[in-house]
Amino acid sequence: MSTASFAPVRTAPAHGEKPLKFSGTDFKRWHRKMLFYLTTLSLSRFLTESRPVISEGDTDSQRRNAVDAWNHSDFLCRNYILNGLDDILYSVNCSVKTSKELWDSLDKKYKTEDAGVKKFVVGRFMDFKMVDTKSVISQVQEFQIIIHDLLAEGMKINEPFQVAAIIEKLPSMWKNFKNYLKHKRKELKLEDLIVRFQIEEDSRNSEAKTYKRTMEAEAKANLIESSTNHKRKRPLNENK
Template sequence: MASSSSAITSLNVVPQDLSKLDRFDGNNYNRWKEKMEFILTTLKVKYVLENPCPIVPTENPTEEQLAVKRKWDEDNFFYRGNILNSLTDSLFDMYAPMKSAKEIWEVLETKYKTEDSGNKSYLVSSYFDFKMFDNMPILNQVHDLQLIVQQMKSEGIPVDEKLQVGAIIAKLPPSWKDYC
């Protein structure tokens, strides 16, 4: 009966928490991954990624062994379903045939972690190539540059505050050179 109670509690928590999670479409993998890990760790099902499915002896399995296996199977099903439901429809169709949460997680990790490194290069390039113009409000342009910095930080790319201030000053349009 206790597992039924915890399932009800989990069902009450999950839709609310997962509704805050943007559907993963192949972009911003690290952000999606962090949010997914937080939610599923909170729900105490993340262990299915680290622990293999328990093996139950074919002869004379104990009730405890059967219960542990049943719990793992239920948590794997729950984790797998939540991963799949957080994907866009096209990604869902691609990964739905996989029966293990761990298998889906590892394939996503392999595919999108590599693509995120390209995203990091793009962000760094965008930061260095950013230019400010006289015909646009300066504060809006500074805000745009700060958004790039925030994206870099969220990708784990450190940006020193002094470097950021120096970059803003260096990128000011020609009419602001006296201000520099």
């Protein structure tokens, strides 16, 4: 057994921000932050190393001291992880003996749950539909959040696919504009697509306001004309 592998760990000053306590959700983010935090403490190797074993007949004091140092550093690492859990999860996991066992246990349990989250986000992506009663720009922003969640789950979605998906989700009143975009030969960038949507929506809103003012003016004119005609048709004896 090599004494080098059991060299005492000199814990470096922490330069990373301590992660917020993990409560059972968004494990992937907490996992990355905790790993970085332990790395700044020079403790991340204990996440993969198993506890060293010394036989009863081993009398090498230097080796025993190195193993004691390893146990001490592993104790620190394990408790940094435990203190990064909320009280309920702390109580459930505090009996785990080593950092590696604790890290592997959390990884096994919550990465499986993350797979369920991924399926949920995919379902949101597939089911998302734009409606005519809401601003297209605001709905595109909602859809972009879903795309961002997919990317955060490690799914690769390139920009042309994002552009095509957004165009395909346009509401029924945008059918002609959708067909116009789908038949454009030049590939659109996502940023350019958003600009086109903004211009088109502003134009539609302006036309809608103009149409509304025109209809209100016509209605007012018709009301005045109807009132004038009614007065002209009144019987003469009504003025007596």
